[in-house]
Amino acid sequence: MSEQVEQIDQLTFDFYKEQPHIVRESRDELRLRLGDFAGPLDLLLYLIKQEQANIFDIPIARITDEYLKYIRIMEKLDITVATDFLVMAATLIEIKSKMLLPRDESELVGEDIEDPREELVRALLEHQTFKNAAGMLYERVQLEQAVFARGKIESDENNAEINATLYDIVTVFQKILARHREEVQMEIEREEVSMAEIIRDLKHRLTTLNEISVVKYFEEMKSRRELVTAFIAVLEIVRTETVKLVQSATFGDIILRRV
């Protein structure tokens, strides 16, 4: 239940209000919250807007400095995202250095000297275009959610039937393989984890933690066999040690607690 609520909270936002913003995490720590915008092009667009700069004439030195400042603040972001951000940082530095190179007089005579920023501007414009398109999709979905199809009728048959796509075929096959692997693993692991080991581990945890969620503990078990052993171990430890099982609410989590 709580998981579901959490998911809804996480996914509900207003497309147009969602903007990157800076959050003061503590007195001396600022953090850029990009939400779902977590991409280098978004950050650049944001900085350009902040600086009130012209996208067709980006003050590259200033923007690069700003960008790098944010990169440092953003060290906490996860690795994949950070990689994309670092690639962009490298690109910016490269453009910046190219812009600093003195221009050859003779080159200036030619009408079109390639601007080192050109490729970046193109990418930014394209990105902005698709962001706008995403906004359109967002609006369409909003409208569409106000309209409902009919309820189920007899001829719809059972809903176990699915309109299969290739993706279904792959994922289903993947699941079969996973099931297979699990069975094989079970075979191998048989005899490997003994009751004595499990009880020893459980006792050790109880001395350090005082409390253990039984459900979470069971979820750690890799095979049915391990699960059964763990189950017996819990019963055993309740019988022989100064430990009791507590349940706070009906159907609530069961806690193993030292008395």
Next chain:
Amino acid sequence: MADKKDIEAEIEEITQQAVKRSKEELIAAVEALIYTSDEPVPAKILAQVLREDIDDVTEAVGQLTKQYAKRNGGLQIREIAGGFQICTRAEHHEEVRRFLKTRPSAKLSIASLETLAVIAYKQPVTVPEILEIRGVQSASAIKTLLDKRLIIAKGRKETVGRPMQYGTSKDFLLQFGLKDLSELPSIEDFEELVQ
């Protein structure tokens, strides 16, 4: 969070105020609710949801039923099992039956889909081999897939008992929009996405 609740309360209030519907509006609302329901809807439920008097709702359903009868279209309102329901009129049953028969055959049960996946990736493959991989008897699923022409027999395997081998058909390629079997996504194609 407190804000959100306030807003919800406000919406609630506005909705309460908005209850004063014209007769036509009530009929329309009743129709929308009956249409989206999975089962016949009792007048009492309609009245609760719409926050209207049950007599007004019953009256509205009566009007709606008359409208449907007068229109003489393909649908009717029926009172059944203590509730109201929209359904097709009896005179169209033959056409409806024929329509239901033509529905696309890409619909598969989970069992058939699993069997089809094994055959697609392991072809040519025999029934015992499918059993080995799925861990479940697949005879009826194989029959379904043969009936739907998604798989075909591909000769016998030269082992004990010479079991029949199966593979996917041309129809399979067509249905799933593949030029040839090499276009079948590999497990790796999607594994990259899962990480």
Next chain:
Amino acid sequence: MADKKDIEAEIEEITQQAVKRSKEELIAAVEALIYTSDEPVPAKILAQVLREDIDDVTEAVGQLTKQYAKRNGGLQIREIAGGFQICTRAEHHEEVRRFLKTRPSAKLSIASLETLAVIAYKQPVTVPEILEIRGVQSASAIKTLLDKRLIIAKGRKETVGRPMQYGTSKDFLLQFGLKDLSELPSIEDFEELVQ
């Protein structure tokens, strides 16, 4: 067995004879079929099942749509995802939602929407191409879109590594209320909005 066949032949014959429908009867039959279908029905399928000319069927659907609009009831006929469908009118959304006890379904994240926009306009498109445009790894967004059946695999691209290509699905049209892909505004419209 023979008896059954005879009966079927007889039904077939009767049905063939019954084809001469009045305009009203055709509209009624079309309504019954659209209602019965669990997904939008293309005019072509309606014509096949009813053994009528496709132009007559299209005309009948048009008439039916007008009738619904004129009635101003709780329902409407819509052309969506290449077919016709009956659904509730938007103004009843609050009542219907309260009745079905549903919340608006979980919205797509901005990352998913952006990825979907790229796929919708650039299809068929590969993962590296999406990365190129978005400037971010988009694997998890693509996975979400596949799970929600909004996109599907569309064969491989004949370049190095033969990467998988993606495109939008029928469910995409359905969930975004589009007749077909050509109904999407052109991408140039969004370029003009840029600064």
